Structure formats: C-alpha cells, structure tokens
Amino acid sequence: MTMKVLYGAAPDDVKGYDTQRLRDAFLMTDLFAADRVNFAYTHVDRLILGGAMPVETRLAFGSGEDIGTPYLLFAREMGIANLGGTGTIAVDGETFTLENRDVLYVGRGAREIVVSSLSADVPARFYMNSVPAGTDFPHRLITRKEAKPLDLGDARRSNKRRLAMYIHPEVSPSCLLLMGITDLAEGSAWNTMPPHLHERRMEAYCYFDLAPEDRVMHMMGRPEETRHLVVANGDAVLSPAWSIHMGAGTGPYAFVWGMTGENQEYNDVSPVAVADLK
Structure with missing residues (x-):
C-alpha cells in the first residue's frame, strides 16, 4: 500500500502554477496498477x-501507520466503487460481491479490507474515497439498481446526463461522505x-470508461480566472471548495463524484453563469 500526500493550494497561489505544478497539486494518476493499492491523502478536508x-x-489493506491512527478507518468511513469486472470485498471477514457500478459503504471502525477479482482477464477496479467520520453506520452494499437516478441537462446544450446517488441520505446514510456516479448521454x-x-464542501472526481485515445478537459479555478487539467481514463481530480468544476470529453466517459464538508445538502451550491467565466 502506498500513500501519496497532496497539500492542495489557495486560489491566489494557483495563479502562478505552470501545468506540471497544477497537475501535481490536484491530479492523481496511475491509481489502477495491477496488484497494487495506491492512496493519496489530501489536506483538502x-x-x-x-x-x-x-x-x-x-x-489487503487497513493499516493506519501513514495517518497516525491504529488502523486506516479508526475514525473514518469509506466508499468503494467498482469500475471494472466482478470483484469481492471482505471487510473484517464479511464478504460482499460487487458488479460493475456497484458501491460498498464501509463504516467507521473497519480494521481490514481485502479485495479480489473474479477473473484476472477482466479484473475489478476499486476506486475509494475516505473521509473523517464521527458516527458509526453499518457497512452496506448499494447495487447499481438501488442507486437513486436524477436526469439532468439538455441534449441541445450537449450536457444531458444521468446522476446516480449511492452514498446519500436518501439511499444509504453516512456521516459526511457523499458518493455517486454520473453518465453522459450519447452525444x-x-x-x-x-x-x-x-x-462548504469539497469534491473529488474519478473519470473512467474513456477510450485510451480520449481525454476530459477538466475546468477548475476561480470563476474569474479559470485553469484546466487534461485528464485520462482512471485519473482522479481534487476540487477544493473555492474552485468551479466542469469538463468536456473528446469521447464517451463517466465519472465518480465524492464529497465531504460541513453538510450533505447536495443542492447547497452557488451557481456561476457561463458568461461570467474568464
């Protein structure tokens, strides 16, 4: 298990970042390496x-050595989304089977997590978000069919999409973590x-189901001074509370979104008019 540390940045600092420094601060690549567990600890919430x-x-993973606790989820909760083939997750001996687009909520206090794939030819790809938690909730598997869908956007504006809520008070409760998957409509x-x-909340994105030759242009930064990241399949982006977040792909794609902060109100947002972006 590896644990990279990301410190984030203040909006005024980002004004002077070149492309590589921006990527180093806000982009996590190479998350899905064969037979490895890779983590990034960010000081953004x-x-x-x-x-x-x-x-x-x-x-197997679960040690808290890198974060100074007896074990990784000693004071944390976690969401695990399967973005690949069928796999299993054992949490302290309790085993869950995850198909593609299923999500497992792991409550505070879990000591050991063991992941495996049903087939080496089509391995599972487990993407994880973990945040501090002050309340205990039971582990729960949320299947793709159990997620709550929301249809958003407009085909005429090339932003029609379906958002599926998994870890959310209306589906599966948690302390502070929210997690879901969004799919873009064809075209x-x-x-x-x-x-x-x-x-009042930060967010993280993991873009997936991109073809090898495609990229997502992820827009970030203050509305009056935007920046961008070029994102490949399986890359994850940190989006601090002070930053906008939107993007466009050169081909079909989907993304996992995860949030944490002061509340779990999905609509607690401040809209920004496209015409005001610079």
Missing part, C-alpha cells in the same frame, strides 16, 4: 482517495453544467 486493481492476487460532452461553487 483530509479526504483520502485511492485505487486497487487485484489481478493475480488478493490485496453529450459537458458535465456539471452550469458550473457552480460549494463553499
């Missing part, structure tokens, strides 16, 4: 994001339109 792709072997390219800010 102390979110941990990670990826695991078991191919030939089972992968649409733009996500999260119109753009907005949510000062």
Whole structure:
C-alpha cells in the first residue's frame, strides 16, 4: 500500500502554477496498477482517495501507520466503487460481491479490507474515497439498481446526463461522505453544467470508461480566472471548495463524484453563469 500526500493550494497561489505544478497539486494518476493499492491523502478536508486493481492476487489493506491512527478507518468511513469486472470485498471477514457500478459503504471502525477479482482477464477496479467520520453506520452494499437516478441537462446544450446517488441520505446514510456516479448521454460532452461553487464542501472526481485515445478537459479555478487539467481514463481530480468544476470529453466517459464538508445538502451550491467565466 502506498500513500501519496497532496497539500492542495489557495486560489491566489494557483495563479502562478505552470501545468506540471497544477497537475501535481490536484491530479492523481496511475491509481489502477495491477496488484497494487495506491492512496493519496489530501489536506483538502483530509479526504483520502485511492485505487486497487487485484489481478493475480488478493490485496489487503487497513493499516493506519501513514495517518497516525491504529488502523486506516479508526475514525473514518469509506466508499468503494467498482469500475471494472466482478470483484469481492471482505471487510473484517464479511464478504460482499460487487458488479460493475456497484458501491460498498464501509463504516467507521473497519480494521481490514481485502479485495479480489473474479477473473484476472477482466479484473475489478476499486476506486475509494475516505473521509473523517464521527458516527458509526453499518457497512452496506448499494447495487447499481438501488442507486437513486436524477436526469439532468439538455441534449441541445450537449450536457444531458444521468446522476446516480449511492452514498446519500436518501439511499444509504453516512456521516459526511457523499458518493455517486454520473453518465453522459450519447452525444453529450459537458458535465456539471452550469458550473457552480460549494463553499462548504469539497469534491473529488474519478473519470473512467474513456477510450485510451480520449481525454476530459477538466475546468477548475476561480470563476474569474479559470485553469484546466487534461485528464485520462482512471485519473482522479481534487476540487477544493473555492474552485468551479466542469469538463468536456473528446469521447464517451463517466465519472465518480465524492464529497465531504460541513453538510450533505447536495443542492447547497452557488451557481456561476457561463458568461461570467474568464
């Protein structure tokens, strides 16, 4: 298990960043390496994001050594989304089977997590978000069919999409973590339109189901001074509360969104008019 540390940045600092420094601060690449567990600990609301792709072997993790606690989820909760083939997750001996687009909520206090794939030819790809938690909730598997769908956007504006809520008070309760998956409709390219800010919550995105040759142009930064990241399949982006977040893909794609902060009010946002972006 590896644990990279990301410190984030203040909006005034980002004004002077070149492309590589911006990527180093806000982009996590190579999350899904065969038979490895990779995590990034960010000081942006102390979110941990990670990826695991078991191919030939089972992968176990849970040590809290890197974050100074007896075990990783000693004071944390976690959401795990399967973005690949069928896989299993054992949480302290309790085993869950996850198909593609299923999500497992792991409550505070879990000591050991073991992930594996049903087939090495089509391995599971487990994407993880973990945030501090002050309340205990039971582990729960939320299948793709159990997620709550919301249809958003307009085909005429190339932003028609379906948002599926998984870890959310209306589906599966948690302490502070929210997590879901958004799919773009055929022919649409733009996500999260119109753009907005949510000062009381940060967000993280993992873009997936992109073809190798495609990229998502992820827009970030203050509305009056935007920046962009070029994102490949399986890359994850940190979006601090002061930053807008929207993007467009050169081909079909989907993304996992995860949020944490002061509340779980999905609509607690401050819209930004596209005409005001610079």
